[in-house]
Amino acid sequence: MIRSNWNKRGQRLALLAATTALLMAASMALTVGTAVAGVIIVKSDDLPQYTPPATAFRQASKRESVEVVLRSRLDQGDSEFLKQAASTMQPSAVFALGSRAAIAAREAFPETPLVFAMALGWSRNITTDGATTGVSVELPTADLFVRFKLIIPGLHRIGLITSDSNSDTVDEARAAASGLGLEILHETVGHHDEVAGAYRRMRSRIDALWMVPDPVVVTRENFDYLSTRCRNDGVAFLAFSENFVKAGALLSVAPSYSTMGSQAALLVEQLITDPNNVPPVQSPLGAKLVVNADTAMALGLDLNATTIHMADRVITPTREDF
Amino acid sequence: MARASDAELFFFSPDWAPGNLSTLAEAADRALSESGLGLSFQAFARYEDLVGQLSTARPALVLVPGWVAAEHGENLQLRALLRPTRDGRDTYHKVLMTTKGVSSLAGLANATVAAAAHPGSIDYPASASGIRSLVGDGARILPVPKDIDALLALSFGQVDAALVTPAQFEILARVNPRGTDNLVELGRTPEVPLPRLYATRYIDDDGANRLAAGIAKLSSSSKGRQFINLLGFDEVKLLEITNEEDHVMADKTNRNEVER
Numbered sequence: 001m002i003r004s005n006w007n008k009r010g011q012r013l014a015l016l017a018a019t020t021a022l023l024m025a026a027s028m029a030l031t032v033g034t035a036v037a038g039v040i041i042v043k044s045d046d047l048p049q050y051t052p053p054a055t056a057f058r059q060a061s062k063r064e065s066v067e068v069v070l071r072s073r074l075d076q077g078d079s080e081f082l083k084q085a086a087s088t089m090q091p092s093a094v095f096a097l098g099s100r101a102a103i104a105a106r107e108a109f110p111e112t113p114l115v116f117a118m119a120l121g122w123s124r125n126i127t128t129d130g131a132t133t134g135v136s137v138e139l140p141t142a143d144l145f146v147r148f149k150l151i152i153p154g155l156h157r158i159g160l161i162t163s164d165s166n167s168d169t170v171d172e173a174r175a176a177a178s179g180l181g182l183e184i185l186h187e188t189v190g191h192h193d194e195v196a197g198a199y200r201r202m203r204s205r206i207d208a209l210w211m212v213p214d215p216v217v218v219t220r221e222n223f224d225y226l227s228t229r230c231r232n233d234g235v236a237f238l239a240f241s242e243n244f245v246k247a248g249a250l251l252s253v254a255p256s257y258s259t260m261g262s263q264a265a266l267l268v269e270q271l272i273t274d275p276n277n278v279p280p281v282q283s284p285l286g287a288k289l290v291v292n293a294d295t296a297m298a299l300g301l302d303l304n305a306t307t308i309h310m311a312d313r314v315i316t317p318t319r320e321d322f
Numbered sequence: 323m324a325r326a327s328d329a330e331l332f333f334f335s336p337d338w339a340p341g342n343l344s345t346l347a348e349a350a351d352r353a354l355s356e357s358g359l360g361l362s363f364q365a366f367a368r369y370e371d372l373v374g375q376l377s378t379a380r381p382a383l384v385l386v387p388g389w390v391a392a393e394h395g396e397n398l399q400l401r402a403l404l405r406p407t408r409d410g411r412d413t414y415h416k417v418l419m420t421t422k423g424v425s426s427l428a429g430l431a432n433a434t435v436a437a438a439a440h441p442g443s444i445d446y447p448a449s450a451s452g453i454r455s456l457v458g459d460g461a462r463i464l465p466v467p468k469d470i471d472a473l474l475a476l477s478f479g480q481v482d483a484a485l486v487t488p489a490q491f492e493i494l495a496r497v498n499p500r501g502t503d504n505l506v507e508l509g510r511t512p513e514v515p516l517p518r519l520y521a522t523r524y525i526d527d528d529g530a531n532r533l534a535a536g537i538a539k540l541s542s543s544s545k546g547r548q549f550i551n552l553l554g555f556d557e558v559k560l561l562e563i564t565n566e567e568d569h570v571m572a573d574k575t576n577r578n579e580v581e582r
Contacts, residue, residue: 059368059440060465142501143474149497150470180498262465266434269462285436285475286466306493308551310470313345 038064039268040091042082042105044098044118045070049257053117056261057095061268070100079107093268096134099125106132113271117260122281131275133267133282135260139253140283141169142176147253147289149180151307152208152236157183159206159235161198163216164188173210195222199229208236211244223247231298242290246315250295252288259286288312329382329525329533332375334366334390335517335554336439343367346552353549359536367440382525383533385553387517395520401527403534404519406555409489413513418456419476419491420483420508427509431460433482436472439465453485456509470494477501483508516555534560 039061043050046069058065068085070078082104093113096102102116103125116126116134126132149155160173170186177184185206187198195217199209209230211218227248230237239249263282270279290313296303308314333346343365350363361383366372369390375381376394384390384400391400405412416437424430435457453463464481466472472484473494478501495502519537521530540546541557550558 140478143478146474146477146494146498146501147470150493153497179500181500256467256471259464259466259471266462266464283478283480285464285480286468286471288467308548309554310468312467314548 038066038089038091039093039095040086040089040105040109041065041067041095042097042101043067043069044096044100047098050097050118052257053097053261053264054095056258057265058261060262060265063092063268065095070104078104082108092272095264095268102126102134113268113275115264115267115271117264118257128278128281131271131278133271133279135263135267135282135284137255137284139255139287140176141172142179143283143287144253145173145176145180145182147287147310148208148210148236148238148251149182150310151251151289151291152301155182155207155236157185157206157208158238159199159202159209160184160186160212161189161195161202161209161217162186162212162214163190165216166212166214169212169214189216192216192219192222195219196225199226203229203233203235206235208238208250210238211240211249213240231295234299236299236301237295242288242313245290245292248295249292250299250301251291254288254290255284256286256288260284290315329361329529330379331361331363331383331385331519332366332372332379332381333363333385333517333553334369334372335385335387336369346549349545349549349552353540353543353546356543356545357536357540359533361533361536380524381522382530383519383521385517385519388515391518391520398520399523400520401530402518402520402561403530404538404558405561406516406518406550406553406558408516408554408556410556413515414487415511415513416485417488417491417507418483418485418509418511419473419505421476421479422504422506424482424506424508427456427458430457430483430508432462433457434462434464435483435485436464436466436475436481437485438467438469438472439463453511456485456511457483473502473505477505485511518561519558 041054041057043054054067066089068082078100086108091109091112093115094105094109096105096114096116097118099116099119099122102114102119102122105114106127110130113131116122116132118137119126119134120137122134122136126134148158158173158177160170162170170184173184185202187202189195189198209226211226223244227237231248237249239245239252240254242252242254245252263285267279267282270277289311291303291307291311292315293303294315303314346365347363350365354361354363364375364381366375372390376398383403384398394400408414418435420430435453437453453461466475469486469490472481472486473491475481476484477494477498491502491505519534521527521534525533538558538560541550550556
C-alpha cells in the first residue's frame with residue numbers, strides 16, 4: 001500500500017493551445033496496423049529530464065511500451081494526434097510525463113488507466129477522476145528537513161524568506177518543523193529589493209536559510225548576496241537546485257526523477273490489476289542530494305564517509321565534482 | 323591478453339546503489355588517473371548490460387558479487403584478488419523495517435517494500451535473496467536510490483516496509499527519534515559477501531597483481547578514498563591466496579549465501 005499526503009484537488013484545464021500537435025518520436029517493436037497492448041509513455045516535450053523516469057519505468061515495468069513525444073505544430077491538437085498516433089494500439093495504461101501529456105492522454109484515452117509524473121502544479125491542471133493517479137514533483141517538507149538535519153546535525157532554526165504568494169509553503173514548513181524539533185523564522189517580502197533587509201533581520205537568530213522557488217525572492221542579485229552573506233555569517237544556505245550549490249550554496253535536495261519512474265511502474269500495475277481501487281497521488285520517494293564541500297568546510301561541517309554516502313554529488317573545493 | 327597499462331575494470335553491484343553511476347565513474351576517473359595504474363572503469367546498472375559486455379569486451383578485472391563470479395567464473399577464469407570491507411567486515415546484511423502495527427512477515431504479503439537498488443536490477447539473485455526470502459513474491463518492491471530514501475518513505479508512511487542496513491537506521495534514529503519510534507525490525511537477510519575484485523583470463527598474473535596492489539593503495543589518497551567509499555567500501559585488502567582451489571572465486575561460499 002502506498003499513501004500520500006496530497007489532496008485531490010484541481011480543475012481540468014482546456015488544452016493549452018489549439019496550435020499544438022504531436023509527433024510520434026520513437027516506438028518499440030510496434031507493427032503498424034496490428035493492435036498492440038502495452039503502455040504508452042507520453043512526453044510533453046523532448047526534454048532531457050524526462051529520460052530518467054522513462055528509462056526507470058521501462059526497467060521496472062514488465063510490460064511492453066511505446067514512446068510518444070508532443071511537440072508544437074500548427075495544424076493538430078494534442079489529444080487528436082495522440083489518438084491518431086496510437087490508433088493501432090490498445091494501451092493497457094498510459095504513463096504521462098508532464099502536465100500537457102497527462103491532459104492529452106486523458107482526453108485521448110478517457111477509460112485507460114493513467115499515471116502521470118513530472119507535472120508541475122498537477123493539482124491545478126490534472127483531474128484525478130477515474131483511473132488516474134501519479135507522482136508529484138515536490139518532496140514533502142518534513143522529508144527535506146530530515147535530510148537537512150542529516151547533513152547539519154546542529155540545525156535548530158531555519159530562516160525562510162517568501163513573498164505573500166507562498167503562504168502555503170510557510171504553513172507546511174512550520175508544521176513539518178514542529179515534529180522535528182526545528183523552528184521556522186519567516187519574513188515576508190513584497191519586492192525583490194526587500195530580501196537583503198529581511199535576511200539581515202534574521203541572520204543572527206538562524207542556523208540555516210532555506211531558499212524556496214519564489215520568483216520574488218530568487219533573483220541573481222539576491223542569490224549572490226545571500227550566498228556570500230550566509231557564508232560570512234556561518235549560516236548554512238540550503239537551495240533547491242544543483243546549480244545553486246555549484247554557485248556556492250551548501251546543499252540542494254531535489255526529487256530523484258528515476259525513482260518517479262519506478263513508482264509510476266508500480267502504480268500502473270496497481271491500476272491495471274485493480275482499476276476500481278485507485279491509489280492517491282504519491283510524493284516522490286527518492287531524492288538527489290548535492291553538497292558543496294567548499295562551503296561545508298567554511299561552515300565547519302564534517303563531510304565524513306556517512307555524509308558522502310548520502311550525497312549523490314559532492315562539489316569539491318577545486319570545483320571538481322566526484 | 324590485455325596489457326596492464328590499458329586494462330579495464332568492470333563493476334556491478336545491484337545491492338549497492340550509489341545515487342548516480344556517472345558520479346561514480348567521474349570519481350573513478352579521477353582516482354585511477356591520479357594513481358597512474360593505466361586502468362579504466364566501467365560501472366553497470368543492469369546485469370544484462372554487464373553480461374552483454376562480457377561477451378564482447380575483454381575486461382582485465384571485474385568487481386562483482388559472488389553470484390556473478392559463480393555464473394561467469396569458469397568462462398572468464400576468474401581469480402580473486404581483493405577483498406573489500408565495510409565497517410571492518412567483508413559481509414553485510416540488511417534489516418527489514420516496518421511499523422509497529424505489522425507483527426509478522428505474513429502481514430507484508432501484498433505490501434510495498436522500498437529498497438536501495440537500481441531500477442532494473444531488483445530481481446537479480448542477490449537483491450532477490452534478501453527481499454523475496456523475507457516478504458515473498460506478492461510484495462511490490464520499489465527501488466530507491468539509497469537506504470535513507472527507503473527509511474524516510476517508511477517513516478512518513480508512504481511504503482509498508484524498507485530493507486536497509488542497520489547503520490542507516492541508527493543514523494536516522496539519531497536525527498529523527500520521533501519519526502523512527504514507530505519503526506521495528508521484522509527480519510533480516512542472510513549475511514551476503516561484499517563484491518570482490520577478480521582478475522579475468524584477459525590479464526596475466528603479474529599484471530593482475532600489480533593492478534590489485536595499486537587498487538589496494540587507493541585509499542591512501544583523498545580521491546582514491548572517495549572512489550572506494552562510493553563503491554560502498556571503507557577499504558580493500560589484498561587476498562592471501564594459499565592454494566589454487568581458493569584462487570577460483572566462483573566459490574560455493576558466495577553462491578550458498580545468496581541462494582539460502
